[in-house]
Amino acid sequence: MKIHEYQAKQIFARYGVPVPKGELALTVAEVGPIAERLIAETKIPVTVVKAQIHAGGRGKGGGVKVAKGGAAGATALAQEILGMQLVTKQTGPAGQKVRRLYIEQGLDIARELYLALLVDRDARRIAIIASTEGGMDIEEVAHSAPEKIITIHIDPVLGLAGYQARKLAYALGVGGKETMKAFTKAVDALYRCFLAEDCSMLEINPLVVTKTNEIVALDAKVTFDDNAEFRHPEWEALRDIEEEDPVELEAKRAGLSYVSLDGDIGCLVNGAGLAMGTMDIIQHYGGSPANFLDVGGGATQEQVTKAFRMILSSPKVKGIFVNIFGGIMRCDIVAAGVVAATKELGLKVPLVVRLEGTNVEQGKKILNESGLAIQAAGSMGEGAQMIVAAVRGKAA
Amino acid sequence: MSILVNKDTRVVFQGITGESGALHARACIAYGTNVVAGVTPGRGGQMFDSTVPIYDTVEDAVKKAGADTSCIFVPPPGAADAIVEAVDAGCKLVICITEGIPVLDMVKVRRYLEGKSARLVGPNCPGVITPGECKIGIMPGAIHLKGHIGVLSKSGTLTYEAVGQLTAMGIGQSSCVGIGGDPVAGLDFIDVLELFNNDPDTHGVIMIGEIGGGAEQKAAAWIKANMKKPVAALIAGRAAPEGKRMGHAGAIISGGKGTAAEKIEALEAAGIKVAPTPAAMAETLKSLMG
Numbered sequence: 001m002k003i004h005e006y007q008a009k010q011i012f013a014r015y016g017v018p019v020p021k022g023e024l025a026l027t028v029a030e031v032g033p034i035a036e037r038l039i040a041e042t043k044i045p046v047t048v049v050k051a052q053i054h055a056g057g058r059g060k061g062g063g064v065k066v067a068k069g070g071a072a073g074a075t076a077l078a079q080e081i082l083g084m085q086l087v088t089k090q091t092g093p094a095g096q097k098v099r100r101l102y103i104e105q106g107l108d109i110a111r112e113l114y115l116a117l118l119v120d121r122d123a124r125r126i127a128i129i130a131s132t133e134g135g136m137d138i139e140e141v142a143h144s145a146p147e148k149i150i151t152i153h154i155d156p157v158l159g160l161a162g163y164q165a166r167k168l169a170y171a172l173g174v175g176g177k178e179t180m181k182a183f184t185k186a187v188d189a190l191y192r193c194f195l196a197e198d199c200s201m202l203e204i205n206p207l208v209v210t211k212t213n214e215i216v217a218l219d220a221k222v223t224f225d226d227n228a229e230f231r232h233p234e235w236e237a238l239r240d241i242e243e244e245d246p247v248e249l250e251a252k253r254a255g256l257s258y259v260s261l262d263g264d265i266g267c268l269v270n271g272a273g274l275a276m277g278t279m280d281i282i283q284h285y286g287g288s289p290a291n292f293l294d295v296g297g298g299a300t301q302e303q304v305t306k307a308f309r310m311i312l313s314s315p316k317v318k319g320i321f322v323n324i325f326g327g328i329m330r331c332d333i334v335a336a337g338v339v340a341a342t343k344e345l346g347l348k349v350p351l352v353v354r355l356e357g358t359n360v361e362q363g364k365k366i367l368n369e370s371g372l373a374i375q376a377a378g379s380m381g382e383g384a385q386m387i388v389a390a391v392r393g394k395a396a
Numbered sequence: 397m398s399i400l401v402n403k404d405t406r407v408v409f410q411g412i413t414g415e416s417g418a419l420h421a422r423a424c425i426a427y428g429t430n431v432v433a434g435v436t437p438g439r440g441g442q443m444f445d446s447t448v449p450i451y452d453t454v455e456d457a458v459k460k461a462g463a464d465t466s467c468i469f470v471p472p473p474g475a476a477d478a479i480v481e482a483v484d485a486g487c488k489l490v491i492c493i494t495e496g497i498p499v500l501d502m503v504k505v506r507r508y509l510e511g512k513s514a515r516l517v518g519p520n521c522p523g524v525i526t527p528g529e530c531k532i533g534i535m536p537g538a539i540h541l542k543g544h545i546g547v548l549s550k551s552g553t554l555t556y557e558a559v560g561q562l563t564a565m566g567i568g569q570s571s572c573v574g575i576g577g578d579p580v581a582g583l584d585f586i587d588v589l590e591l592f593n594n595d596p597d598t599h600g601v602i603m604i605g606e607i608g609g610g611a612e613q614k615a616a617a618w619i620k621a622n623m624k625k626p627v628a629a630l631i632a633g634r635a636a637p638e639g640k641r642m643g644h645a646g647a648i649i650s651g652g653k654g655t656a657a658e659k660i661e662a663l664e665a666a667g668i669k670v671a672p673t674p675a676a677m678a679e680t681l682k683s684l685m686g
Contacts, residue, residue: 273551
């Protein structure tokens with residue numbers, strides 16, 4: 001689960017990580033007074049207007065701008081940014097509508113660093129990744145100048161060792177007495193935050209050194225580990241559903257795993273691996289999947305009905321492929337769910353069903369007796385070819 | 397022979413009185429697995445289905461019922477603790493089926509396992525089966541056939557798909573191991589490949605990977621240097637977009653890393669044949685067998 005920059009900074013502040021002063025604005029009218037307050041409090045005439053969307057690359061897309069003309073300047077920029085369709089390399093070509101602004105104090109920046117914490121799956125440890133090349137695309141730095149990236153791994157028993165924080169500080173050139181102390185304190189706080197908040201990723205780009213030698217998190221990107229949601233009831237309040245795909249959200253609430261894709265063949269599959277494999281094989285035969293949908297192992301008939309209803313009601317779907325290899329999942333439950341949803345909403349597109357595994361005969365019987373125009377496939381390969389042919393035939 | 401489990405394996409089910417624990421314990425017993433105990437704290441002294449004694453702790457199950465392998469169905473909040481309990485009780489193999497364990501819990505568990513001889517399979521996996529001898533997990537037993545092909549996979553249903561294809565061609569399996577789709581887990585591809593390599597009864601291997609991380613690329617290098625038996629591979633997620641988690645917690649392409657193309661390239665560069673589609677896994681392996 002992703003959260004906004006301003007929410008991440010509020011969390012950082014609780015752990016003692018220095019962040020700039022700032023306030024959230026949902027309307028342009030709020031921006032002027034906020035900017036005035038910030039300027040009065042900080043004695044710095046500059047403010048920054050920042051679009052709050054979940055995707056990265058906001059600066060390059062025109063979603064982060066520095067206001068030099070006091071409150072009026074900030075208001076003018078807010079006018080420009082709030083409501084815009086912000087396109088970044090992470091949003092896709094359609095972009096994401098800006099509904100929230102974060103107004104922040106300006107800072108006198110001496111240096112920009114990069115710092116991130118994440119779970120390194122190969123090392124099976126939390127890793128801290130740092131670089132002197134702050135403000136840049138870190139993937140580009142990793143590619144063009146890998147020697148400028150420092151990585152340390154943290155032993156979960158020992159925690160962050162003092163020498164490790166110092167090692168990072170020296171490597172980043174913040175080894176002076178004052179900055180060293182501020183830096184190691186901030187890194188220690190971030191590690192505690194990562195653990196306690198169940199983060200899967202925490203990125204600060206840039207972490208800045210000000211001209212007065214303070215260390216400040218100028219940006220903040222935090223992703224939580226979805227698996228830990230059960231021990232974080234407070235996450236619900238941080239969730240911004242407007243940033244999420246409505247269909248994916250509906251699926252999640254129904255206990256289904258769903259990802260929207262750009263194609264036109266809807267898929268209903270059990271198991272994440274088989275669901276990915278089904279997308280792959282559709283693509284292999286020249287089709288294009290409209291979604292990833294894993295109904296899981298223990299789905300009820302109601303969940304299958306709900307899942308199939310979601311596919312049926314999607315206007316982009318020109319054909320449907322149900323691919324089930326029943327293990328825990330029983331084929332008769334899938335068949336009953338498919339029939340129930342289809343009887344309710346009608347079937348206007350070709351439907352190919354491949355059933356295999358537990359209770360396959362009962363499943364096939366339910367489909368046969370439903371009177372629906374279902375094409376039965378004997379294997380995954382055959383089913384994929386049938387649905388691609390049916391959709392292409394219809395399109396031509 | 398086989399790997400990890402056989403007819404002599406003595407299994408304790410942790411979470412045997414839960415809904416899925418009970419369902420799958422019954423299916424494993426029906427398959428012929430020697431389920432010697434169940435564990436549910438607070439239910440010690442009772443019997444499961446009048447045949448399997450229930451204990452309060454895994455230690456009791458090991459000491460009193462002689463369990464040597466644990467199968468875990470404990471829900472996510474208590475699952476990491478259940479793994480540690482099984483290891484401490486002396487289980488030499490711990491198979492964790494539970495899906496949805498927080499990754500930081502697994503980071504601690506992995507650290508705890510360092511230097512210990514116990515092996516962990518999973519979490520978020522279908523389990524391990526040696527056809528005709530022992531099934532520990534949630535896979536449908538009936539699709540398997542005793543034989544000489546090892547199957548290892550991050551995905552449950554794609555394992556069934558591979559096994560179904562093999563069995564339909566009359567090709568049996570020595571053992572099938574689901575290592576799970578979580579970013580931090582127990583045995584990885586290389587650990588299991590090594591076991592298959594040393595198992596005289598395994599003559600070839602199907603390895604099923606997916607997008608995310610670098611385990612498949614590492615396995616490719618290991619196979620090239622060490623593997624004495626033919627390996628056919630599949631990578632799921634060729635059609636997956638970047639930045640979206642595809643069901644499994646670990647199945648995500650991030651920062652352009654962990655793509656199917658990158659993995660397939662590494663496998664092919666190591667001389668491993670990659671199935672063009674998930675429907676062609678058995679066929680691809682068959683083409684490699686003499």
